[in-house]
Amino acid sequence: MRDFSTRVYRLLLRLYPVEFRREYGDQMVLAFRDRLRDSGRRSLLATFAFWASALVDLLSSAWAEQREANPAQQTGVFGVALSTLAGLTLLIDSRTSDVDYLAYLLLVSLPMAASLRFPAWSLAIVSIFLALPLAIFAYFAGSVVILGGVLLVLVRNPRFMVFRATLPSSMQHIIISMGVIGLTGGVGAALLDTEFWRLPEHWWRMMQWSGMALLLVIVCAPLARYYGTRAALVPLLMMSVFYSGIADPAYFLGVINPAAGEAVWIVSMLPPIVFPPLLLLPHGKVRGAIGVLILWSLMLIFCTMTPTLVRADTAWAWDAPFVVVRAVEAGHLLLSGALALIWYDHLESKSVTGWHKSKTIA
């Protein structure tokens, strides 16, 4: 029993920053083990009381240590301006006005929680909030809890939280979109009902939403790295606004004039593609900027091959051109997103040494 408790305690130590854990983890486990042994000698109640106090002590000190180890970066006027611009490009590029607001608020909440660098606390709050006794909320809460667990395992270095948090949120995108559509026709319909998979619109929508999640990664990663975590929050917040369907220029213009709406949409695809490379240029990441630009240009080419087909609801059909275009588009979307992720991760890992040096000197 004592060994099990000690193992659990050691596991919980992962909430501390890596460096702190390496330096003091073993010592803390020894102190915990000894205290547990002495409490066990007194009574079972004393053991429970100790566990409760140890948990409070661990969570509060881990939180404080995380905050100290990763002080909020200085955003500055430049960073806020850049992030606002990034948010605007996402806003202009919005294509969905009929999606579920809560689903996307949830999508945004996950990277936000991670960005605030209190993943365990923030996710717990989100989970509790969403665990209302409503079926659809319960579904969301389930996905948050599962992916929150994934997040906690993936995110070992808090400085990469914004970046890596978007990975599970991308998965969450797909799960939620499947769930939202599935719930409208009955719980589980998305997976069990073969009709779901026969509707091209569903495939397209999932792809589209996943693409937006990847776009978040592309925009937020350099923002978080070079302009501060708070700067990266702005496009995330703006995402939640446009996903609410209350601010979609292309959509509203399209209501007045469909052709103008279409034109705005096509033109507005450019800023999100150009913006992330531009963020990298001031920091000497020329090759990274070119790489991202090429990847996103490829995506643009294949995405705009069939804008009319994509837009026209009556044109949905499983004919050969549709399948080919969708397959190519899906492939490029995923490939470009994956490569961009790898590239940013590489840039991040290279920059760590410099960051540490500057922190030590300061």
Place this chain on the structure above:
Amino acid sequence: MSNLHPNTNDMLPLKPAVFHILLALTDGEQHGYAIMLEIERFTHGQMKIGPGTLYRSIKQMLETGLIEESDERPDPQLDDERRRYYRLTDSGRRVTQAEVNRLQALLQVAQGRGLVEGN
């Protein structure tokens, strides 16, 4: 090794956990759990420090030079050789004394206002 603070008074008032740890180390070097027990003993159980608070405080105290790690390790026959022992530095002792003086001055103020029982 230690990063001594330029001015003792700048470090005051000490956080309760830090002050208690310093007091626990005044009689000699101790390992983490022994510090926890000592604090509990001299506060008659009123103050209990968990491992998280203890080692977070120890980290800060090492950084500010209030304590230092002892090079000596316990006899493996008598204790777990993984344990680290900590002891007060001269700076730590001065800061502890300064904090005691500060608290004593406060106590005198309280006494003057009739707030101390038995007066």
